[in-house]
Amino acid sequence: MKTSKLSIRLLWYITPLVILPLLFLGGFTLTNVTSSTQKQAKLIVSRFVEQQQQKMFNYIEIYQSTTKLLSTSPVLSDFLNSANLERMEKTKRLGALMDVFASYSEAYPDIISINLLSPNGRSSAFYSSNLGEAPNLYPFAKQIMQSNLRQHQFMVASSAGTQLYFVQQIYSVDYELKQPRQQGYIVVQVSPSLLSTSILEAPYDNTLNLLVSIDGEVLFSSDTNLIGHYLSASEVEEIGYIADLGQLDSTVIHSIDNVERMTYSAQLSGGYFYISTIPKSLLYRSGKTISLITALIVILSVVTLPILIFIVVRNLLLNPIELLGEASHRVGDGDLMVALPEHSSDEVGILFRDFNHMIGQIRTFQRELEDYKEHLEEKVEDRTKELEETNSKLEVAIVEAEQANQLKSRFLANMSHEIRTPLTAIMGFTEQLIQHPNSPTSKQHLDTILRNSKHLLELINNILDLSKIEAEKLDVEESEVLVMPLINDIESIIEPMTNEKLLNFSTEFILPLPDKLYTDITRLKQILLNIATNAVKFTEYGGVHLKVEFKPESEKFIFSIKDTGIGMSQNELERAFKPFEQADTTTTRRFGGTGLGLCISKNLAQLLGGDVHVQSQQGTGSLFSVEVSGNFKERSYSWLNALERRRQPDNSKIHIAAVKELDAKVLVAEDNPDNQELITLLLSNWGIVPDIANNGAEAVEMALVEDYQLILMDMQMPVMGGEEATQMLRHAAYDGPIIALTANVMKHDIDNHIKAGCDATLGKPIDKELLGKLLLEYLELKNGKSSSWDALLQTEKFLQISRNYVEKLPSQLVELQKLYDKQEWESLRALAHSIKGSAGCFGFMNIHEAAGELETSLQKTQNSNRHYYLLKLTEAMRYTLSIDQPTDNSHLG
Structure with missing residues (x-):
């Protein structure tokens, strides 16, 4: 309580010392801001009006002088004195006068027309820059005829806008008479361009500028809706008073609105008034804002400063003492986990550190005593926890084993059906060919065997890919992939399939698009072909659309494949990417398949730095989006332009098809007689009759005796394997190409073959096109017997x-x-x-x-x-x- 009273006493002393100066400063600032704002506004408006007054005066003075100069023209005098001359001479003098009028109009572009009037007001000579006709009567004609002044100026409002007229009386010089004789009037009509633009200028927003006649008619206005209106006589009188006063004054112009305005007025020649007004509330708004802010700051300071002083005093004095008292009370109750904060380095911080050190010592001594008492209980508790963890692991293992058993059963059931189906066709048609080798349907049977063999190979590849993915042993090889050849390859496979089913197939490129990406081209093709062939398979009507686009913010390619097929329901979408899943058994019976394609595609896409997403509506179709990372990593690329989109022919395939014979001596090292016969048959397409070695040892012996241009080496053979034989040949200085024949085509297997000395790898079953490409790459065409593409043409x-x-x-x-x-x-x-x-x-x-x-x-x-x-x-x-x-x-x- 003593500390609390001390803080209140400090508050009573400090608060007045701060509040009183703030109140004085706020009042002084408020008064000065209001006064200076008013003075500044008056100065700005008065200077603006004076500048506009001088500008208009100079403008009017120029055209008054011009009109006066024109009235003294000798050509004009000659024309006026031609009354008694012949008609031809009068016409000649009129032409000269019109030339003078035209020259004045060219010198002063604002001159609209010049009219020479007789003393009775008739037009004697009229010139108009816009080729208009002379007016029959001017509104001010009667006034100038009754006036004794030689020079007049008029501002006349009309539907076309306010016009400016300058009138000069013309007198003849007659030295015999006491006074000159009046000969007519020169009327110059001027476009008031400067007045129109000046009236729109304003020192502030919402300023209203007016040019008013002595009768109160609004001739010019920054608000065009007011032109032609009239001010009351009392308002005109008040404006004249303000003009005589020569300073900013408050007034209300009821003819315009009922708003109190700050008005400044100046009188021009001819009895006209230039008026500039601005609403009083807007003129002093900035000053009011500053005044309000100042008052608000003062009020907030008066309110918050005592509170802040109290908070500071409490934080520095009261809170530390209260913390220390509370901690002492808790220690007295037996709570030794108390710890005071040691942030500050002042006296309070030192006191807190000493208190914490004391509690720490007490806690250490007490812990040593309790350790002995609780040692037995701790051991029992540890043993109980170990048993609980073991039981939990056993329960998880049982569940996983049951799931694995179910997956195994489902896997075997699916594979039993999927593998037996093509095997049944292969074995059945093979038996038919053995029994009836010369049957007319032999070719059809062979096509069926080949098709089912490819299907069986695809199934096995899918199973191997899935197993490698699940074992996390599937590697991807990143290389440069050109976008257009990639899409051309996809089109060349999918387009014939769509044509066969009478479906539309289209490709769309969303430009700009990089011409390349860095990824595994084999896996990317596998993904796109899996999804595209599915789209064709599940589509009966409509078509398939492939769209390629690039997202620069993520540097990823999006391959979208859209079809108009059977689509999927929401439940089917949730199971689409699970292995061995299809929509239902009806789908499997109708379209076939293992349900591995989408699962493999999604996993491969994730390995390529992307993913596969699907949108579908049952009965309408599906949209699969394949997202793949470009993997540019600051590597260069160029943008694909529209001219590169046409499909380029695969020259390698054309070349392979065109080649009939190759000049080469080839050795085939293969232990399987059936494979020996097959490879010999394939090589015969290019006129090659190979030598056969049954194992690696024979291959080494034959290669060292004969000069072979190419060796096809099986990697798994008795006596000596292919890798060992290749290493021996390389050590024996054989430098010809060696191509590995193997069914093991995983990345580490291929790396081992290359490391042993092979130049390339050819997977089993052998792809004829790939074999042809390798032959073209490593062998020369046979002179005299080759049939190149040019020769074929x-x-x-x-x-x-x-x-x-x-x-x-x-x-x-x-x-x-x-x-x-x-x-x-x-x-x-x-x-x-x-x-x-x-x-x-x-x-x-x-x-x-x-x-x-x-x-x-x-x-x-x-x-x-x-x-x-x-x-x-x-x-x-x-x-x-x-x-x-x-x-x-x-x-x-």
């Missing part, structure tokens, strides 16, 4: 096929126009698609590209450019018909 058979295609173009032209006239867009699109494919095969790329553009435009519901693309295609076909077909088929190059 020169054959008479190919030339005849090309001529037959050109002969069909006229009928296709007629069919195109017929379908367009009937607006059968789907049939026209199908025909354009057919023309695109055939033209590309025969090398007519102008027709191929034009047909592709027409097909793309027809895929859109609304497209106003269809007729343009049709004309482009027909012109390309007519151009091909008009030229002689080259005998060397150079159009294919």
